[in-house]
Amino acid sequence: MSGLFITFEGGEGSGKSTQIKLVKTWLEETFPGREILVTREPGGTPEAELIRNILVTGAAEKLSVEAEALLMIASRTEHVQKVIIPALQRGAMVLSDRFSDSTLVYQGLAHDLPVEELIAIHEFGFDDLQPDITFLLDVPAELGLQRAEHRQYAQKDPKSEAESRFEDKGIAFHQRVRAGFLALADRYPGRVIVIDASQSPEHSDKQVKAHLAARLPDRP
């Protein structure tokens, strides 16, 4: 596949969507004419967006963790087969707001499901597809949750307010999420780049672009 697959991961309020917008603009300017596809998980196809709605709305305890993991991987399987792989085959640069690492962390390390089994279920859904680069936007859980709350409040957006099922899982859960992501960064040091996202969006953006600028000239 001739494309490039970049994922953005992190806890709540880590600023992924802002960074993705900034990177998209920069890639468009740097590689004129190249297709840049922005997508997200859970979601990214009409059916996967329906699954997203089940996953991110309602009471925190409404689903078993096992069902939650299977729904995440079902929506990802649709997304990979219908959107990501075709785009990479066309030569696109794909920027995804979350991917498999989120399941390994949120459902695996933070909710105590066995990570190796989650990896095996992914392999059942689609051939082993790993991002070329993963930016982990690392922020303390307390700060991230505060930012996420303010964002919802400031936007007065009923949709984002309704999408608070994971935020409602509590601070201890989100501390495990942060630790889980950092553990994955240790496990995949060549792929996962840890970005200090505790300061301004501009501060994160500088780190992300410095990495991309050093890495991308090697690619056709």
Ligand code: TMP
């Ligand atoms: P978002 O806030 O980045 O839109 O993601 C929605 C929520 O879904 C977020 O709290 C993280 C959670 N999530 C998982 O628990 N596992 C996953 O595999 C994915 C993709 C998201």
